[in-house]
Amino acid sequence: MRATCLKFFVITQLLIFCINCAPRKHRIREGLADSRQSILHNTIRRLSRRIQHPGISSNVAKLDAYLESFGYLRQTHFGPAHHSELARTHAIRKYQKFNHLPVTGKLDDETRWKMHQPRCGLPDVTSSSRSIRGMRSLAPGTPFFWEKKNLSWRTINFSSDLTPEQQTNTFTQAFKYWSDVTELDFEETSSGKADIEILFGKYNHGDGSNNAFDGNGGTLAHAFLPENGGVHFDDDELWTENSREGTNLKIIATHELGHALGLQHSDKKDSVMTPYYQGYKNNFELSIDDVQDIQAIYGEKIHEEESTEETQGRHKPDICSTSFDTILFSGDNKTYVFNDKWVWRLSNKGVKRSYPKLTRKLFNRPPNSPRSAVFSSKTRRTYFFKDNRVWRYSGNTMESGFPRRLTGDMTKPDAALTDRNGNILLIKNNRVYKLNERTFHVDSNSVLLTEQWQGLPAIKDVRAAMRYNGRYLYFFTEETYTTYDEQDERVIPVYPNTVKHLLGCI
Numbered sequence: 001m002r003a004t005c006l007k008f009f010v011i012t013q014l015l016i017f018c019i020n021c022a023p024r025k026h027r028i029r030e031g032l033a034d035s036r037q038s039i040l041h042n043t044i045r046r047l048s049r050r051i052q053h054p055g056i057s058s059n060v061a062k063l064d065a066y067l068e069s070f071g072y073l074r075q076t077h078f079g080p081a082h083h084s085e086l087a088r089t090h091a092i093r094k095y096q097k098f099n100h101l102p103v104t105g106k107l108d109d110e111t112r113w114k115m116h117q118p119r120c121g122l123p124d125v126t127s128s129s130r131s132i133r134g135m136r137s138l139a140p141g142t143p144f145f146w147e148k149k150n151l152s153w154r155t156i157n158f159s160s161d162l163t164p165e166q167q168t169n170t171f172t173q174a175f176k177y178w179s180d181v182t183e184l185d186f187e188e189t190s191s192g193k194a195d196i197e198i199l200f201g202k203y204n205h206g207d208g209s210n211n212a213f214d215g216n217g218g219t220l221a222h223a224f225l226p227e228n229g230g231v232h233f234d235d236d237e238l239w240t241e242n243s244r245e246g247t248n249l250k251i252i253a254t255h256e257l258g259h260a261l262g263l264q265h266s267d268k269k270d271s272v273m274t275p276y277y278q279g280y281k282n283n284f285e286l287s288i289d290d291v292q293d294i295q296a297i298y299g300e301k302i303h304e305e306e307s308t309e310e311t312q313g314r315h316k317p318d319i320c321s322t323s324f325d326t327i328l329f330s331g332d333n334k335t336y337v338f339n340d341k342w343v344w345r346l347s348n349k350g351v352k353r354s355y356p357k358l359t360r361k362l363f364n365r366p367p368n369s370p371r372s373a374v375f376s377s378k379t380r381r382t383y384f385f386k387d388n389r390v391w392r393y394s395g396n397t398m399e400s401g402f403p404r405r406l407t408g409d410m411t412k413p414d415a416a417l418t419d420r421n422g423n424i425l426l427i428k429n430n431r432v433y434k435l436n437e438r439t440f441h442v443d444s445n446s447v448l449l450t451e452q453w454q455g456l457p458a459i460k461d462v463r464a465a466m467r468y469n470g471r472y473l474y475f476f477t478e479e480t481y482t483t484y485d486e487q488d489e490r491v492i493p494v495y496p497n498t499v500k501h502l503l504g505c506i
């Protein structure tokens, strides 16, 4: 009994301590085991991290430790090798899937080879129930981000492989990849505390034994998620520029800065956020996914010309010569049509004269080309959906923690509207799904549009939908729309029912 209490006390102390120091994953386990076991774990872990050391295969404990390190297996109180065969197989499958290997669930040669490749020290999979590195405890899918957009950075110390000037130049370039596509702004400082602090260290370099580097090979670098700002490189690597030898500092720095800005590992093959070092690239660039991911957190870069576009009236698109992305019946009973980064307001006779406006004049940090949009009269929130993300607004202010990811089998809705009670419904391939507005999970149960709304004819390729003045539902295809009276459960005949007419183009 006393022992239990003591253990509990130790755990609590560790947790409290760790909220401030924000170290890595293994803190809880450390507190649990007795010291002998703890030492054993750390030894195994360190061995497993020295993945140039052969024989992961021969040692289940090392395999488990590796899978635990990178988030594929949960850590247990008992340490590695205490996982069931089933859990291990499942974890290997997940690892293989993430890393584009044949999914066998077995530690085959290809998988073993991959595990010996140099990589980033951060996990690939983050558990939904646990906060990452003790920073904040957030719901799964909630992004980590810096509140401010101008961040200072400083190099605490340098590698001896390149000159300090070369390294400063490299880091400046690495920051520029991210600031070129977002509103982020980075400034180097030479003294004092900076937001992002870069250093080179060997083995235990001051952030705990669990974060120790592992000599040459294996873990190359790691960084802490916002708002910590620590970016650490393993000083036992050979850091190079413009060379196929060693490890390219610029590519790894861009990856680690991605973490420091809030990105996690990506399973997209050409993303800079893949966990393994892909080798030297002569003309290294961010992938489209990287750009979209960072823009989802910090918004897109606003170019000077763009800011004046609206006042000068140049480049303003004509809704009649383009198509629309989505339509929204808003909280103030107005109808808006979106295309690219522009919005039009609809009147009884086509679009209002003072439009289009830039969407970001109405909503802060909106997505470009939203796929669907909906206002819920129940929560009085406006939602935008694009790819597998959702943006939520209270008035025109994006709420904290957004945009975030949708989870479930259907995460890219074609259209969104509410049911009569204000609950969000999503439409994909003419089926209707329910959105859980608390967890942002989309239930896989779905019904056909014609089952959801009696008397509605089958409509092919619904691309937008809205509830108008409570009672009327509009379903849009590329060129036509259908108006449905929910109260009377019947379609209201409208002629001509073309989108062009509605927009006042004809």
Ligand SMILES: *[C@@H]1O[C@H](CO)[C@@H](O)[C@H](O)[C@H]1NC(C)=O
Residues within 6 Å of the ligand: 150, 151, 152, 187
């Ligand atoms: C960032 O912006 C804020 C407010 O605009 C300003 O007070 C601060 O000095 C800026 N910091 C840097 C590092 O530029």
Ligand SMILES: *[C@@H]1O[C@H](CO)[C@@H](O)[C@H](O)[C@H]1NC(C)=O
Residues within 6 Å of the ligand: 156, 157, 158, 159, 199, 200, 201, 202, 204, 205, 206, 235
């Ligand atoms: C850089 O700083 C870290 C952390 O203080 C330290 O562990 C490391 O030894 C330093 N490296 C060099 C090359 O001075």
Ligand SMILES: *[C@@H]1O[C@H](CO)[C@@H](O)[C@H](O)[C@H]1NC(C)=O
Residues within 6 Å of the ligand: 331, 332, 333, 469, 470
């Ligand atoms: C919108 O319309 C509803 C009923 O149709 C009304 O109750 C509400 O006050 C209106 N809101 C605004 C902002 O005009």
